[in-house]
Amino acid sequence: MIQLIKGFKDILPEEISLWQEIEAAAREMFENFGYREIRLPIVEKSELFARSIGDTTDIVEKEMYTFDDGRRGLVTLRPEATASVVRSYIQHKMAAEDPIRKFYTIGPMFRRERPQKGRYRQFYQIDAEVFGIASPLIDAQIILMLVSLFERLEVTDVSAHINCLGCPTCRPFFQKALYSLLEAKKDALCENCVRRSEKNPLRTLDCKVPSCREALAEAPSILDFLCSDCKTHFDTVKQLLDKQNIHYQVDRHLVRGLDYYTRTAFEILTTSLGAQNAVAGGGRYDGLVQALGGPSVPAIGFAIGFDRLAEILSQTRTAAAKRPKIYMAPLGETCRTLAFEWACALNLSGVPTEMDFEDRNLKHHMKRADKFHAAHALIFGDNELTQGHAVLRNMETREQKEIPIVNLVTHIINLIR
Numbered sequence: 001m002i003q004l005i006k007g008f009k010d011i012l013p014e015e016i017s018l019w020q021e022i023e024a025a026a027r028e029m030f031e032n033f034g035y036r037e038i039r040l041p042i043v044e045k046s047e048l049f050a051r052s053i054g055d056t057t058d059i060v061e062k063e064m065y066t067f068d069d070g071r072r073g074l075v076t077l078r079p080e081a082t083a084s085v086v087r088s089y090i091q092h093k094m095a096a097e098d099p100i101r102k103f104y105t106i107g108p109m110f111r112r113e114r115p116q117k118g119r120y121r122q123f124y125q126i127d128a129e130v131f132g133i134a135s136p137l138i139d140a141q142i143i144l145m146l147v148s149l150f151e152r153l154e155v156t157d158v159s160a161h162i163n164c165l166g167c168p169t170c171r172p173f174f175q176k177a178l179y180s181l182l183e184a185k186k187d188a189l190c191e192n193c194v195r196r197s198e199k200n201p202l203r204t205l206d207c208k209v210p211s212c213r214e215a216l217a218e219a220p221s222i223l224d225f226l227c228s229d230c231k232t233h234f235d236t237v238k239q240l241l242d243k244q245n246i247h248y249q250v251d252r253h254l255v256r257g258l259d260y261y262t263r264t265a266f267e268i269l270t271t272s273l274g275a276q277n278a279v280a281g282g283g284r285y286d287g288l289v290q291a292l293g294g295p296s297v298p299a300i301g302f303a304i305g306f307d308r309l310a311e312i313l314s315q316t317r318t319a320a321a322k323r324p325k326i327y328m329a330p331l332g333e334t335c336r337t338l339a340f341e342w343a344c345a346l347n348l349s350g351v352p353t354e355m356d357f358e359d360r361n362l363k364h365h366m367k368r369a370d371k372f373h374a375a376h377a378l379i380f381g382d383n384e385l386t387q388g389h390a391v392l393r394n395m396e397t398r399e400q401k402e403i404p405i406v407n408l409v410t411h412i413i414n415l416i417r
C-alpha cells in the first residue's frame, strides 16, 4: 500500500470543522482591521527565497524543496509567504497607487525539516502583512490583532514575546559584540554556530543545541545597542501595548529564523505542544521591499502556524460532525426513485439530506439514520404512497408525523427550517 510521505499529513473530515472555525475567525478579524486576502503561487523562483530569507538561514541552506524547471531555472516550493507577498507587491507596482496595503493569505508552506510532533514538511500558515507604515502604531496594532485572535478562539495557554532587532545603523555594533563572544566560546559551539558566527551571528541566538544555549546564556542583548530611533520605536510599541492591556514579555534574546527582520520582532509561545513551542511569529522588515528591487517601503507581518493552532484547540474541543436533517428511508424500487428526487431537491434547498442508494429494509434504514445522527427519517413504502403521505420520524423522540406526498419537499422545508 502506498502511504503518505513522512512529514506530510492528511487533514481528515473529522478535523476540518476546527480548521474552518479558525480560518473563519482569522478572516473576520483581519477583514475588520482592513486586511484583504491575496492568493499567491506555491512555486516561485528559488532566488526569491535565497535573497529574502537569507543564504545563511536553515531554510535556505537545507530545507527548501527546489528543483530544476528547465528553461525557468531553479524553482522552489514556498517555505513561507512573506517573500511572495513582497514579490507581488513590487511586481504589480502597488506602491505607485498607494503604498499602504494590508494583506492576508492562508495556505501550505514546505520545509524539508526533520519531522516530529508539531513540525511537518508541509504545514499551513495564516499570514498577515502590512506595507507602507513606518509608525510603531502599526507594530502595536498587528500584535494586538494577533493576540486578540487567539483570545477569540479561546486559546489561553499562550504568551506574547517581543524584542527589537535594531536597524542597519545599530545592529552592526551588536553583531560585533556578539561575534567577540562567539570567538571566545568557539569550542563550546555546534558546527552550525561556528560557521554562522561570521556570516550571521544573530542566528546563533536561536540555536537549540544545549551547549550553545549554555555558552550564549550571557550573550549581550541587542537592546543594549539600539540607536535612539530604534529605542524610541520599541518604547512606543511597548507603551501602546500596555495601554491596550496586551500582556507581553520582553525577550532580550529573541531573534527570528529569517534574515529580513528589523526592529520589532515577536513570537507567540505555548507550553501545550512540547518542543515546538512557537505558534506564531513575525516582525518588521523595513528593508526587504527595496532589497527585492522595489521602492523603499517599510513593512511588518506575521505568520501563525495553522497546524499547531489547530492542535492546541483540538486538545479542548470536540469537533461537531455535520448531521443530516433528513434520512430517506424508502421501501421498494418506486419509492427509492422518489426518494432520490426528493433528496436532490432538499439538498438543493439547503436541507442536508442523506439516502441509501441501494434497496434496503426498514431495520437497515433506521440503523443508518442513527449512524448519521440524522434528525429525522422519512419513511415510506407503496402503502404510504397510495394513502398519499410519508411518515416523518423524529430520530430522538421517536415521534412520528404524516407528511402529504403532494408538495412534500415544500412541506418538509417549512417544517424543518
Ligand code: AMP
Binding pocket: 080, 111, 113, 118, 119, 120, 121, 122, 123, 124, 125, 257, 278, 279, 280, 281, 282, 303, 304, 305, 306, 307, 308
Ligand atoms: P516562521 O515562518 O518560521 O516564522 O514560522 C511561523 C510559524 O509557523 C511558527 O511559529 C510555527 O507555528 C509555524 N511553523 C513553522 N515551521 C513549521 C513546521 N515545519 N511545521 C509546522 N508549523 C511550522
